[in-house]
Amino acid sequence: MQKIAILGCTGSIGTQALQVAALHPDRFRVLALTAHSSAEKLFELVRRFRPEYAFYTGGEIALPEDVKSLCKWSFGTKALIEAARLPEVDTVLDAVMGMAGLEAVLAAGKAGKKVLLANKEALVAGGALVMELFGPVGNHRLLPVDSEHSAIWQCLEGAHGCQPKELILTASGGPFRTWTLERIRKATIGEALGHPTWSMGRKITVDSATMFNKALEIIEARWLFDVPHEKIRVHIHPQSIVHSAVRFEDGTVIAQMGIPDMRLPILYAMSWPDRLPTGTEDLDLFKIGTLTFEKPDDARFPAMDMARSCLDAGGTACAVLNAANEEAVGAFLQGKILLGEIYDTVSFVLDRLPTLAVREAGDIFEADRRAREMARERIGGLK
Numbered sequence: 001m002q003k004i005a006i007l008g009c010t011g012s013i014g015t016q017a018l019q020v021a022a023l024h025p026d027r028f029r030v031l032a033l034t035a036h037s038s039a040e041k042l043f044e045l046v047r048r049f050r051p052e053y054a055f056y057t058g059g060e061i062a063l064p065e066d067v068k069s070l071c072k073w074s075f076g077t078k079a080l081i082e083a084a085r086l087p088e089v090d091t092v093l094d095a096v097m098g099m100a101g102l103e104a105v106l107a108a109g110k111a112g113k114k115v116l117l118a119n120k121e122a123l124v125a126g127g128a129l130v131m132e133l134f135g136p137v138g139n140h141r142l143l144p145v146d147s148e149h150s151a152i153w154q155c156l157e158g159a160h161g162c163q164p165k166e167l168i169l170t171a172s173g174g175p176f177r178t179w180t181l182e183r184i185r186k187a188t189i190g191e192a193l194g195h196p197t198w199s200m201g202r203k204i205t206v207d208s209a210t211m212f213n214k215a216l217e218i219i220e221a222r223w224l225f226d227v228p229h230e231k232i233r234v235h236i237h238p239q240s241i242v243h244s245a246v247r248f249e250d251g252t253v254i255a256q257m258g259i260p261d262m263r264l265p266i267l268y269a270m271s272w273p274d275r276l277p278t279g280t281e282d283l284d285l286f287k288i289g290t291l292t293f294e295k296p297d298d299a300r301f302p303a304m305d306m307a308r309s310c311l312d313a314g315g316t317a318c319a320v321l322n323a324a325n326e327e328a329v330g331a332f333l334q335g336k337i338l339l340g341e342i343y344d345t346v347s348f349v350l351d352r353l354p355t356l357a358v359r360e361a362g363d364i365f366e367a368d369r370r371a372r373e374m375a376r377e378r379i380g381g382l383k
């Protein structure tokens with residue numbers, strides 16, 4: 001019986017993790033839940049899953065009488081760290097959105113927990129520190145949940161230690177795959193949120209439209225699999241059936257396939273090394289019929305090149321890219337800037353903030369703070 005804390009239980013990944021946990025009550029006991037702003041949803045989940053602990057990280061709130069006594073409650077930003085290192089918990093699913101999840105991953109790692117990582121921004125900003133703490137993915141202390149990285153991990157698991165020649169990171173191409181640059185730059189919020197194959201939280205859906213999601217995933221793959229970015233190649237694959245692949249020295253490519261449904265990689269991380277029923281439909285290759293692959297267009301989607309430059313620069317550069325992007329996506333979703341200005345804001349901040357060495361976590365948090373401040377100033381100046 002795995003005792004799990006789900007950080008970000010009210011989000012897209014968090015709720016799907018609860019769905020698959022509920023399918024296997026003999027394997028998983030949900031011991032702790034955290035939420036940040038969706039209080040009503042958290043109350044509902046507490047009533048249904050009866051965790052021993054509930055954490056509301058958005059601040060102090062009044063609790064309805066019926067949930068007050070169902071479990072122990074904590075409030076405020078520090079509650080996330082508390083949840084990540086609860087002595088009774090052995091597995092922490094970090095499904096928080098954004099950089100807020102980094103401190104929790106580090107706290108869980110220091111407390112000796114197994115971490116199932118959906119929160120890619122934590123790895124993008126603090127990859128070197130996180131990997132130093134957990135060791136290689138093969139240690140099975142840090143297991144990827146992101147579908148592409150889960151796929152690569154699964155391909156490598158069967159490789160008996162053979163090193164990859166190249167990682168093939170697939171991408172659906174998002175809703176603007178065939179759009180002109182001019183049209184992409186002026187896309188509306190509704191258009192950006194209309195992902196063709198995946199149903200996800202708002203921030204990652206916008207990231208998928210701009211391809212910043214793939215940029216973050218290149219960085220994530222670099223750290224998780226200790227592969228230089230020159231050996232990570234993005235393939236646009238609109239059907240989202242091949243979740244990613246690995247090329248080996250003999251030319252063989254091993255790919256992992258499945259329907260585009262996050263319950264598969266979530267449950268695989270939770271149940272590894274076992275494979276349990278996910279409650280989803282099986283992949284029907286006859287129904288899919290055709291799988292296609294295209295080269296990405298870096299002129300229309302410059303985010304992936306930005307990520308590669310940041311990896312070359314090292315130090316705080318990836319944390320700066322991540323923070324500027326988070327701020328810009330937030331501004332776009334509030335209708336403050338156009339989609340094209342997400343790229344402009346990230347470039348503006350990257351061009352101006354010097355890249356500094358990372359000696360400790362505080363260096364990353366400081367770079368993150370400065371990048372957000374600069375991004376907000378620039379966005380404010382655009383009005």
Ligand SMILES: NC(=O)c1ccc[n+]([C@@H]2O[C@H](COP(=O)([O-])OP(=O)(O)OC[C@H]3O[C@@H](n4cnc5c(N)ncnc54)[C@H](OP(=O)(O)O)[C@@H]3O)[C@@H](O)[C@H]2O)c1
Pocket residue numbers: 007008009010011012013014034035036037038039057080095096097098100118119120121145146147198199200201202203204262
């Ligand atoms: N969704 C997917 O299919 C998918 C696929 C691969 C990777 N991921 C990654 O998984 C992570 C979560 O994505 P998502 O789509 O599930 O996001 P989401 O639907 O927006 O959910 C985010 C969760 O994080 C909580 N949260 C937000 N800000 C927080 C903060 N400052 N401190 C603590 N908790 C906070 C939210 O709480 P409230 O709702 O209470 O505010 C919510 O529970 C992201 O890093 C994303 O890139 C997602």
